[in-house]
Amino acid sequence: MGSLDMADTFDYIIAGGGTAGCVVAHRLADDTNAKILIVEAGAHNKDLENVHMVGGWSKNFDGPEDWNIVSEPQPGADDRQIKLSRGRFLGGSSGVNGTLCIRGCKQDYDDWDLSGWDGEQFFAAMRKAETFHTKDWFTPAKGAHGTSGPLHNEPHDLAPISNLIMESFQSQGMPYNEDMFTTGETPHGCGHATRTHYKGLPGTTGADFVTNDHHxxxxxxxxxxxxxxxxxxxxxxxxxxxxxxxxxPDGTWRTVHAQREIIVSGGAYCTPTILMRSGIGPAAELKKHDVQTVVDAPGVGQNLLDHLIVFAFYETEKEGLTTDYKVYHGNSLATTYEQWKKEKTGFLTSFPFGAFAFARLDDRLKDEPLWKEAQAQAAPGRDPMGLTKKQPNIEFFTTECYGGPKQYDQFPVDNKHAFAMITELFSPRSKGTVTLRSKDPMDNPVVDPNWLSDPLDVLVLSEGVKLGNEVIMQGKGTSGIVKGAWPADLTHHGYTTREQWVPYVKQQATTCYHAAGTCKMGKADDKMAVLDEKLRVRGVKGLRVADVSVMPTLHGGHTQMPAYGIGERAADFIKEAWA
Incomplete structure (x- = not known):
């Protein structure tokens, strides 16, 4: 495997050059005497145009920049297998995501009940990573944004359809609160989600913590x-x-040595498989693949959590509301691309998400037998999903043109215009697993998300989709401008009951790419906790994990900002240990 010499020896080895791993390296490099190695399975990001061009995100899927993981068939989702795309290049999924900065709320992290991870501390870690740039029309919440981190972000200028939907949210009972997705203090309202882009380029991917100005x-x-x-x-x-x-890359093997620590940062799918191939995991699972058990850790690969989303598309006959004309009509895509190439302006500089809202569904579900039965067994002050009144049940966000997961390929040509209302389920009760396909490191893992296996998840998500449809069809801003569902065979715009929505939800539910929880941290008496509060692998010295697999429960937001925050906290703990 190679002899021990200084060329193969580092103080810290970071196994995975994704979002959190790059943050850890950036902070540890403050010690100029420390020698740090980042190991990334994919390419360097420097020449990947569709990483740097925000609007090119989908071109990274299904090729060498994608891990190309596919789920096991999902009985709760019409037995479909779902593509679980993840970024396979320096910067990882921070270079192939929706750029959204939605942190959740402080209660989400208070609920972890772990030293060093309360809401105040974790929000501070997320702020530390960022530099926020405001715009004339936006009023940022005081003290809520960071000013000195490598992660540049800004508000998104809304297309006309999004302003109309924002009006519809308000008329349907979700008050406007401009910067609510930064503060996390509003569980029922609408506002703007800031984005990780700035001046025509992504404000950062994780790679920018260790390249360019931060090399x-x-x-x-x-x-x-x-x-x-x-x-x-x-x-x-x-x-x-x-x-x-x-x-x-040429198939040769090499062993590298760490004098201080090894930090595994492979993400929710790859981190548990690295640990299992290392002999850390459920003994029975390891035995299946002829891997010797070093630490019998039953929680490795368990507790897989994800946010499910459902797209409902609508068509409008009014011109100029959506941005379809910039990419789908005539030769507009070529013109739009040339604009980006020459000026770094236009449609391709941002991600076409528009208006955002959070919603509590207590009042809508209070008379449902399943909800009432579960409420009787819920902890004091919690709803059946385990949430307090401070935490939303559902997120809504909208597209400003047609687009979404790969199955949505009925693009609106011939001067047609479409957009989507997207409903996202928070606090899912259904949990899945990640297991080895084999001990060959070139084999992708077996991923079974187990979506919608809990009937409460179906209840809440379908009620959320029903409310989202009401916003579009009855809301003040959009009522009257919607011709109907897009494409025409999706007749959901006429649905009035949740029972009508349940089959649609099972047919259309897909991942929001927020996989987490598969190497969770926890207290010493939690036998399923793989890590302690300092992200150290239980039973092994010199080994930590830093990525969203460490999350005990999934917050009510998107995972990009927590991934940066986890990287910041991991670096703090490591620096503290080696001070």
């Missing part, structure tokens, strides 16, 4: 290199992680 001479980056496993040895002081086996 550090003490960070080495190995790309196109796959992490096989972490090697662990028995010492007088217990089990110690000491090296990592790698497979280079």
């Amino acid at each position: 550090r001479d003490n960070i080495e980056i190995l790309v196109n290199t796959v992490v096989d496993k972490v090697n662990i040895r028995q010492t007088n002081d217990g089990l110690q992680a000491h090296s990592v086996d790698l497979i280079g």
